[in-house]
Amino acid sequence: MSRAQWINNIRACDRVRHKGDAIMQSSQRADMHIAVLAGGMSAEREISFSSGKNAVNALKQAGFGSVEMLDPADDGFIDAMRAGSFDVAFIALHGTGGEDGMIQHLMEYLGIPYTGSDAVSSVCGADKELSKVLYERAGIPIAAGVTVHRGEQVDAEAVFEQLDGALFVKPAINGSSYGVTKVTKSDELAGAIARALEYSDKALVETCLEGTEITVGVFGDEDLQALPIVEICTPDTVDFYDLSVKYIVSDDIHRIPARLPEDVYARAQELACRAHRALGCSGFSRSDFIVTADGPVILETNTIPGMTDTSLFPDEVLHAGMEFSDVCARLVEMAIERHERR
Missing domain, CATH: 3.30.1490.20 (ATP-grasp fold, A domain)
Incomplete structure (x- = not known):
């Protein structure tokens, strides 16, 4: 990435921060009650708890007065949501029950604003077969x-x-x-x-596509921006970027910014934003690509990117010059804005 691109990214991030600060002052945050939803019943339950804990810490750091983590798999979860007078549900659920639209439908039924994509967009992102149809319609290269x-x-x-x-x-x-x-x-x-x-x-x-694996985070709604790209460097000891290496913290595995020619770098960021819009995502997303000899080919889009200590989205945020706590706060603000527009 060129120096000019880095400067433009940081300026865009500053605009997002300033916009968020203007929407919600610290006194307003102090009066808010946030439910961070984590755990659930999917195979990614433990990963979700890690994301949830980081989100709780970030929201407290951002000045929200009451932040409570709830597990949708617990008995009495719906009653707790009804009785909790929560201003916003911060969704940190991954996989089934989180990214497939189920929890979003429930929050809409309960009338509680929630972070991230809506139920329909979540379904589109979770179903990789459907995603590929939408990508192709949007002119995004896909794997055969x-x-x-x-x-x-x-x-x-x-x-x-x-x-x-x-x-x-x-x-x-x-x-x-x-x-x-x-x-x-x-x-x-x-x-x-x-x-x-x-x-x-x-x-x-x-x-199986040959090339460089990358992932591109996207943040915002109307002011959508692509974050710095992470290059995935899979060790020679494994066939692909699997669970054995996915949650290892190492600059040898995750390189940011990715080592790509400027035109390819910009193309990947543009395609990530296009994928975000093609699925109808809101707030944030993270799209994975293989950069082949013919350019980036999309693999999938995560509508609720991981937020663990080793997840890629928080790393991209930091390299873009933002604080993770500011991004979490802005996600809460965007949730309220979208709820008010419904």
């Missing part, structure tokens, strides 16, 4: 692939011939690399699909 539904018979040889080469098999509705397998032989495909179907009712089988 097929969808396999539970109970469907698959001709492994035909799939390998159609997709030509090594394949990635993953749940069509899930995140954090659960149930993802790299397949290099046709006789491995059935087992990989079975693993993916442990986490979803359908599996995606996609061409």
Whole structure:
């Protein structure tokens, strides 16, 4: 990234901070009651708790007077939300029950403003098959692939011939690399699909793209901006960026800003913003790409990026010159603005 691009990013971040400060003063924050929703019932439950704890600390640092973490998997959760007089629900749930629109529908039913994308956009982002349709309509390059539904018979040889080469098999509705397998032989495909179907009712089988893996955070609503890009450097000891390395803190694995030519860097940021809009996201998102010889190809968009100590979105925020607490506060403000517009 050029020096001019860095300066423009920081100026954009300053505008976001100043806009947020003008909307909600510290005295207003002190009177607010925020429910941070974390945990849930997905395979990403423990990751969600880590995100939730960081969000609680950030919101307290930002000056919100009462911040309480609640687990939707607990008995009495709905009664607690009804009785809590919460001004905003800060959603830090990942996977099923968090990013699939369920909790967003519930918050809308209860009339509680909530952070991030709405229920419909969450469904679009969680369903990777649907996402690919929307990406393609928006002119965003996608990987070639097929969808396999539970109970469907698959001709492994035909799939390998159609997709030509090594394949990635993953749940069509899930995140954090659960149930993802790299397949290099046709006789491995059935087992990989079975693993993916442990986490979803359908599996995606996609061409394994060669290139540099990157992730691009996006922040804002009307004033949408792409954050500095993270380059994923997968160790030689693993086949791909899986759970064994995903939550390791190391500059050898996560390089920011990504080492890309300026035009490719700008293209990836533009595509991340386009993906955010194509899915109808709000507040923030993070899109993953493989940078091939022909340019960036999108893999997926996370509508609720991880916020753990080793997650990529908070790192991007810091490298953009913002404080994570300011970003969390702005997400709360945007939630209120969107609720008032409904």
